[in-house]
Amino acid sequence: MTHKEPGLQDRFGRQFSYLRLSITDVCNFRCSYCLPDGYQKQSGPEPLQLDEIQRLLAVFAQLGTRKVRITGGEPSVRKDLTEIIQLAANTDGIDQVALTTNGYKLAENIAAWHAAGLQQLNVSIDSLDAERFQQITGYSHLARIIEGIDQALALGLKVKVNAVLLKGFDQTELALFENWLKQTPVSVRFIELMQTGDQPVFFSEHHVRGEAIRQQLLDNGWSLRPRQPHDGPALEFSHPDYQGRFGLIMPYSKDFCSSCNRLRISSLGKLHLCLFGDQGHDLRQLLDGSHTSDELAAELQHLLGIKSETHYLHAGETGAMRHFAMLGG
Template sequence: MNMPTHIPLRVLPADDVQLRNDAAVLQDRFGRRFSYLRLSVTDVCNFRCNYCLPDGYQCTDTPVPLTLEEIGRIARTFAAMGTRKIRITGGEPSLRKDLPEIIRVLKSTPGIDTVALTTNGYRLTHQIESWVNAGLDQLNVSIDSLDPQQFRAITGHDKLQEILSGLDMARSLGLTRIKVNAVLLRGFNLTEFPQFLHWLKDTDVSLRFIELMQTGDNEEFFRAQHVSGDDIRARLLQAGWVQKARSADDGPAQEFSHAEYAGRIGLIMPYSKDFCSTCNRLRISAQGKLHLCLFGEEGFDLRPLLQNDDSVSLEMRIRELLRDKKATHFLEEGKTGAVRHFAMLGG
């Protein structure tokens, strides 16, 4: 694969890093604005996905996850700086018993227009109603295969049919913004592409194919299983799929639609040229660390600033740290940063 060696971003003069007429909006020195926050509420996961936690979650002595009060302070501060969308991630966020309360706190925060949730779907049929009642706007569910045996081989759980039933329940409750995530794996689900397309004929979801990314502990698996999203993109365009325009608070997916399909397809291709040039998201870990990039540093601890309602100090610290955000993730150079696996930050 020919990989880019740089991301052509325009560096703004120092005086222009802060927006002149809209100082509330977060912006880095490359002119990228950040209206989207990915908020991890736990790093615990109960799945054993072969591309993330093949040996299952390993309990560590990490600090307790963010409290409801700390989450509220984060939401209010980021909303004041122009964040309009917050995605709750894990690990697996449904393992938190107070997840409905977390959704309710985020949804009631002035300025937050969209509260999204990414889940493996394990508890979807049991909890989706409480999430919707709490104000959930958007649901992302990981389904890496539509074949029950292959699904179990990838995740370690025989839960496919129950998760698909959970999607039906979500739609019956009026939740229309539903996305399904599938990590592309050469030896596991690549041959299922026609089956995925058949499913989308009558299923109104956005199916996002995600390129497998190299992390600190999956180098051998990555080399054996990585599939370029460019190959899928070429197949879609040849079959008449049309790329849609990207909204300001959208994630990194390139989304495609087709007149003959109820569903849509998204491609997340972190190895593609200029992938980082449209970055609009920051990440907070379950322990309250700000991560400027999924594949960046260990994270910057904000938790001491979350112990009171001093939002001014918290905002100043976030703005200060944002100056160090790099132009690219350097994945094309084989650098994976501090991320050992995706459960650490929810991808």
């Protein structure tokens, strides 16, 4: 296969240059909106191994993928995470390597991850109030996570912080984040809670619309920034008096899916055309070394042809998504 292969494009003209690669569905936190009872281990195959990941990334890169985000579950539970980062960074054609983590092992590992080629970091922090953080996640590690973020910034990494909007988020919470961004050059993205198969009642009781936060940011002098290549779905806001930025991810907003530029691979090698699609399409049998790169590329092109134009969250359809640890959001 040559680099003249057409890029990954669906029938609606959307180009897919961004791959989210889950390497485990295990998580060591108990977030109320995801795994309130903790991770429940199930019998089944092991997650993708290094040789499988290498074959997969090589073909995606040859088909135009330029950014890879390593996700979980919590990816740092894998002992070979540093090797996976290095493998992605050394894949010809991949320009950006990012990681999404809960930050539990960040302080002790960020130097090694950076040396392996990590450029961007997303850390989940749903509150800067230590008590509320513990209520949401089940753990009291906020200070330790902030320490890891400070180390990442000192190394020159681009850092984003993800905060799921939940009932109880108010002006006090927003002020805590604003105060932090005065001197901290990170992007805090508020994400609307999305309904999954495991938590329809929790969703109905805790969902908060992002539009109110958007108006508060505009009222406080924040300005909407133009989109950049490979950007995700977040609306980003900046302010001349702040080193950091805010973002809003609102999957229930009109035309949310029109800017979709990402595909997802589960830890077991299934291609998910949408976070809330009905099923994953198994690619693992094409990664065992007995199939050519052309075969995998042809299958990817075929599957893009059946991608839907939009999700159906508005209709309450969550597809096969039981909880976010399955695909890392």
